[in-house]
Amino acid sequence: MNSLLTFPLGGVHPPEAKGQTAGLVIERMPVPDELEIILGQHIGAPCTPTVKKRDVVGEGAMIGEVQKGLGVPLHSPVAGTIKDFGMSAHPMRVTSPSITIAVDHDAIPVTYPRNDWSGLTAAELLGRVHDAGIIGIGGAGFPTHVKLKPPPDAKIDKLLLNGAECEPYITADHRQMLELAADIIEGARIIAKILGIGECIIGIEENKPDAIQVMAEAARAASSAECTIRVQALRVKYPQGSEKQLIQALTGRKVPSMALPSTVGVVVHNVSTARAICDAVVSGKPLYEKVMTISGGGITRPANLLVKVGTRASDIVAYLGGVKPELAKVIMGGPMMGFAVSNLDVPVTKTTSSILFLTEKEIDTRPHSQCIRCGWCLAACPMGLEPKEIGVFVEANRAEDTAQFGVFDCFECGSCAFICPAKRPLVQFIRLAKMKARR
Amino acid sequence: MWTVLACLMPPLILSVFIFGIQTLIITAVSVISCVLVEAVSQKALGRPITIRDGSAALTGVLLAFVIPPGVPYLLPVLGAVMAIYVGKHLLGGIGYNIFNPALLGRAFLLATFPVAMTSAWLPPLHDLAIFTHLGAGADAVTAATPLAVMKEQGMEAFTQAFGSGTSLYTSFFLGWRPGCIGETSGFLIVLGGCYMLYRGYITWHIPVSVLGTIALLSWIFGGKALFSGDPLLAILSGGALLGAFYMANDYVTSPTNKISQLIYGVGIGALTVLIRLKGGYPEGICYAILLMNPLSSVLDSFFKPKRFAPPVGGDK
Numbered sequence A: 001m002n003s004l005l006t007f008p009l010g011g012v013h014p015p016e017a018k019g020q021t022a023g024l025v026i027e028r029m030p031v032p033d034e035l036e037i038i039l040g041q042h043i044g045a046p047c048t049p050t051v052k053k054r055d056v057v058g059e060g061a062m063i064g065e066v067q068k069g070l071g072v073p074l075h076s077p078v079a080g081t082i083k084d085f086g087m088s089a090h091p092m093r094v095t096s097p098s099i100t101i102a103v104d105h106d107a108i109p110v111t112y113p114r115n116d117w118s119g120l121t122a123a124e125l126l127g128r129v130h131d132a133g134i135i136g137i138g139g140a141g142f143p144t145h146v147k148l149k150p151p152p153d154a155k156i157d158k159l160l161l162n163g164a165e166c167e168p169y170i171t172a173d174h175r176q177m178l179e180l181a182a183d184i185i186e187g188a189r190i191i192a193k194i195l196g197i198g199e200c201i202i203g204i205e206e207n208k209p210d211a212i213q214v215m216a217e218a219a220r221a222a223s224s225a226e227c228t229i230r231v232q233a234l235r236v237k238y239p240q241g242s243e244k245q246l247i248q249a250l251t252g253r254k255v256p257s258m259a260l261p262s263t264v265g266v267v268v269h270n271v272s273t274a275r276a277i278c279d280a281v282v283s284g285k286p287l288y289e290k291v292m293t294i295s296g297g298g299i300t301r302p303a304n305l306l307v308k309v310g311t312r313a314s315d316i317v318a319y320l321g322g323v324k325p326e327l328a329k330v331i332m333g334g335p336m337m338g339f340a341v342s343n344l345d346v347p348v349t350k351t352t353s354s355i356l357f358l359t360e361k362e363i364d365t366r367p368h369s370q371c372i373r374c375g376w377c378l379a380a381c382p383m384g385l386e387p388k389e390i391g392v393f394v395e396a397n398r399a400e401d402t403a404q405f406g407v408f409d410c411f412e413c414g415s416c417a418f419i420c421p422a423k424r425p426l427v428q429f430i431r432l433a434k435m436k437a438r439r
Numbered sequence B: 001m002w003t004v005l006a007c008l009m010p011p012l013i014l015s016v017f018i019f020g021i022q023t024l025i026i027t028a029v030s031v032i033s034c035v036l037v038e039a040v041s042q043k044a045l046g047r048p049i050t051i052r053d054g055s056a057a058l059t060g061v062l063l064a065f066v067i068p069p070g071v072p073y074l075l076p077v078l079g080a081v082m083a084i085y086v087g088k089h090l091l092g093g094i095g096y097n098i099f100n101p102a103l104l105g106r107a108f109l110l111a112t113f114p115v116a117m118t119s120a121w122l123p124p125l126h127d128l129a130i131f132t133h134l135g136a137g138a139d140a141v142t143a144a145t146p147l148a149v150m151k152e153q154g155m156e157a158f159t160q161a162f163g164s165g166t167s168l169y170t171s172f173f174l175g176w177r178p179g180c181i182g183e184t185s186g187f188l189i190v191l192g193g194c195y196m197l198y199r200g201y202i203t204w205h206i207p208v209s210v211l212g213t214i215a216l217l218s219w220i221f222g223g224k225a226l227f228s229g230d231p232l233l234a235i236l237s238g239g240a241l242l243g244a245f246y247m248a249n250d251y252v253t254s255p256t257n258k259i260s261q262l263i264y265g266v267g268i269g270a271l272t273v274l275i276r277l278k279g280g281y282p283e284g285i286c287y288a289i290l291l292m293n294p295l296s297s298v299l300d301s302f303f304k305p306k307r308f309a310p311p312v313g314g315d316k
């Protein structure tokens, strides 16, 4: 591996902390008695329920649909009875409307036979991706079928799969690449067929040499004259897995501010999304299960779990033997970009890739102080922004004047806040600045 | 902050070897006064007390490093009041102070006590055989700082007093000569600086541009004829190393982005040489830095970091 690629501007090296779970095989968590399925799983319009109270639903049955606007249908992860419609705790939005399903433990789990998809047209494949409720699993949860239908004037020539998994602690993609490499590659082939392109590059950070090897073998086996798939090792640097940074590392192309990757001819999907696409197309299985990493010093038994969407964090905690007394902070998502939650009733959504139970030692509790103008945040920002200036403006109640600093380029990777020696909550400042500057 | 402090400990310990315990006492007085003044001024101004962050202690050490070790104890105390209360808290407050506090304290002392501040040098102790055998001519050392001798008495007196050639550089580099604590051992200062560079606390931009400019300009203009100056001597003396690594680099009072840092460094270097050659103060870097300090934020607002990729058609 002599040519390790990375993005040139900024970046930080937080402690990786993946050792607790990197070696653990994905285990299926038993289904709890009740699931709470949030109706707004993705960016765009939330779903409207298509079921009534006390309806009996089967595993994989549709329970919600987007009536107008951007979105995908929602499916029941289990056989059971619709118990209630209510509000659920939500990691980012405080609360969000949801459907509660009482699980029927006696129902026989559905099995999905594999089918040959080579005869299907691109439009049919796209339809299956939509019908299976697939959204971008790694990130913000953008409906996948929309990403697979780039504007007609865009000339797409490369598909990039994101296996960087640069957030500390999380090993869910790592394990899926090891255990389900063939499915991920098949997903890549499906995407390539939908988009009509012949080149796919899978970017994986070099701290996962086993995954690089397994994926490279699977890619070689699946490559053909019309579609070459290869793995590219990436240097370990946060945020390697951010879309724009990954595109630059793998292709040298720069996506302009406020533009989509398709403007530079690429489409990026996460490896776990590719796997979900494979499930949807090959077996007709909707997206209602998630591989996630449960880790941190505050949980009794860290694990990589396959859980049903709608499982509450509290059920996961109970299954893994409870939390330790040292637990100080619970984060949904990674430590860099995730959200702290104060309530263990939050249910898992399609985009939850981890829940971290961190101890006092693993988090920084020092109070923040004035900016000391060290300039480290400038050097760390992969977008070339000036987080310190944005912070100073926000503190001076001039958040609405921050557009001049390109605040909308910020994708809240948290590199600046991580590196700041004064521990300034720069990402919070930026979120506020974006809210105010938008008006 | 604490790491920077740790980097300054070796030169301090060496100075105790060279000049005796007096240097340690002066440093202690300076540090304690700075920390106390910080606490008192923050209390008086109704701001949170932040003495635990180590920045006041660091200012104390730096202040002690730039005053002659033989001064009365009152001087570091007054210097601390000036540095911390006026320089840091009245002129901006944490993170917003315009001038480097330690240097402001020194400038104040120099203006108020010119005699003590330019003559209270301690001669190196003479009975430390370990240093003499390193090649430094111990007998030849006088009690005046090298650049002052050179300026006032000319090159001949200088070579007479400090030796010449390799032994001269060695004595400068290792610290065997009178001067402020922080001026004495270039080697340990550079060592500490390199450690901070290695750990990523500082970047090379400011120290390299400061020292590079000093060396270049001293080489061109520092001698009797053009291009006959001694660049090595120029950076080894007059506190240039301490200034470049620890003073000019001070986060708060230096620019934050790389291009402005380079310009800032070149500016400091050029002003240092100008003051050394044309002005009355051999230790010109102190004023050079103070003069460039207020330009930091101006430079920063001129030179913005390079954005990842500008929007198509420009920002709206």
Ligand code: SF4
Pocket: A380, A381, A382, A383, A384, A385, A386, A387, A409, A410, A411, A412, A413, A414, A415, A416, A417, A426, A427, A430
């Ligand atoms: S959070 Fe935003 S401002 Fe901070 S480093 Fe990341 S992109 Fe830059």
Ligand code: SF4
Pocket: A370, A371, A372, A373, A374, A375, A376, A377, A378, A387, A388, A391, A416, A419, A420, A421, A422, A423, A424, A426, B256
């Ligand atoms: S990293 Fe923090 S202290 Fe340093 S300039 Fe940025 S905001 Fe200020």
